[in-house]
Amino acid sequence: MASRFCYSLLLCISLTLSIGPASKAGGFDEAQITHIGYPAWFKESFLDLQEDIEEARDAGKVGVMLLFTSEGCSYCAEFIRTSLADPYLSGRLQDHFDAIGLDIFSDAELVDPAGRDIRVNQFALEAGAGFSPTLLFYGDSGRLLYRGVGYYPPERFSLVLDYLIGRHNEKASFRDFVATRTTSDGQLASDYRLRPDPLFSAPPFVLDRRRMPAQRPLLVIFEREGCRDCASLHAEVLTLPGIRDLMGRFEVVRLDAADTATPLITPDGTRTTPAAWFGETGFSALPALLFFDEGGKEVLRTDALVLRQRMVNSLLYTLERAYEKQWTYQRFARSKAIERIQRERADNAGP
Numbered sequence: 001m002a003s004r005f006c007y008s009l010l011l012c013i014s015l016t017l018s019i020g021p022a023s024k025a026g027g028f029d030e031a032q033i034t035h036i037g038y039p040a041w042f043k044e045s046f047l048d049l050q051e052d053i054e055e056a057r058d059a060g061k062v063g064v065m066l067l068f069t070s071e072g073c074s075y076c077a078e079f080i081r082t083s084l085a086d087p088y089l090s091g092r093l094q095d096h097f098d099a100i101g102l103d104i105f106s107d108a109e110l111v112d113p114a115g116r117d118i119r120v121n122q123f124a125l126e127a128g129a130g131f132s133p134t135l136l137f138y139g140d141s142g143r144l145l146y147r148g149v150g151y152y153p154p155e156r157f158s159l160v161l162d163y164l165i166g167r168h169n170e171k172a173s174f175r176d177f178v179a180t181r182t183t184s185d186g187q188l189a190s191d192y193r194l195r196p197d198p199l200f201s202a203p204p205f206v207l208d209r210r211r212m213p214a215q216r217p218l219l220v221i222f223e224r225e226g227c228r229d230c231a232s233l234h235a236e237v238l239t240l241p242g243i244r245d246l247m248g249r250f251e252v253v254r255l256d257a258a259d260t261a262t263p264l265i266t267p268d269g270t271r272t273t274p275a276a277w278f279g280e281t282g283f284s285a286l287p288a289l290l291f292f293d294e295g296g297k298e299v300l301r302t303d304a305l306v307l308r309q310r311m312v313n314s315l316l317y318t319l320e321r322a323y324e325k326q327w328t329y330q331r332f333a334r335s336k337a338i339e340r341i342q343r344e345r346a347d348n349a350g351p
Contacts, residue, residue, distance in 0.1 A: 038101035047110035057140035070132040075151040083157040113142035130328035150304020175284040192231035205264035209296030218292040267296030
């Protein structure tokens, strides 16, 4: 399979680093090399997004959905295979939105919803599409309605469609909307408990780094008892020796997203509780990860599915200060894959 797609470095961006076995949590193998093919019903756009939005409005639709992917991305392929291949979900999407696929790294020129001429890769950067896949929904006026970063399984993607088609976005955040839906309890479907781990710092949680930078970057993990996906993160990712070695170079704080009692001070000096801080982040799923540098600057966040490779790259992105070069996570991940391919080619070439 790998030889079929690895005819160029750029088509091999989802190859893994050599830290532990490939993870298959979430029902798929994130190390698989996958060609990204959009569904046949995606719109063939001339990359004039203003025109695309106008055509969607004229057709009586809510707007346009942009799906940002990158070649070889297993998370992108899984979203297409599961969420977009579901007849009910794809039917609802087509009824209410025109869907357009874009590659995060494309140099093609487009007209953005504001009417600017800009390259796709720069538009992706400005629109916050640092991970692939990223979903951007634009309304009929060209206003951004919703940004979804990372893999969205069918259940969560269905909630996004409910949120937008019902125009709940006009009166509530997505997190608040999810909290009102009984389907959100699907995450609370296991006997998982927040057990101690020697990697996790103990309270009191004084994370203020404004006046005196810490010696290590900070990783904050929000979880909750009974969280099925939290249990999977621990079983499939956080138990791996290579990942634990990298996490040992961080101050790691695990917080209960439902805890309204434990006091803490955030990296910017705010006095709050874990539950209140979680609410302020805008996260709508668990587990959720926040990465900070030694000075308390947030450098990366996600509440989407994180398997072994994505966790490794997220840790290294912070440790190697890739953000200081204005690199997105996805650009950094691609560079790591290319490095590995080059090493493997050199090793295979022999003396």
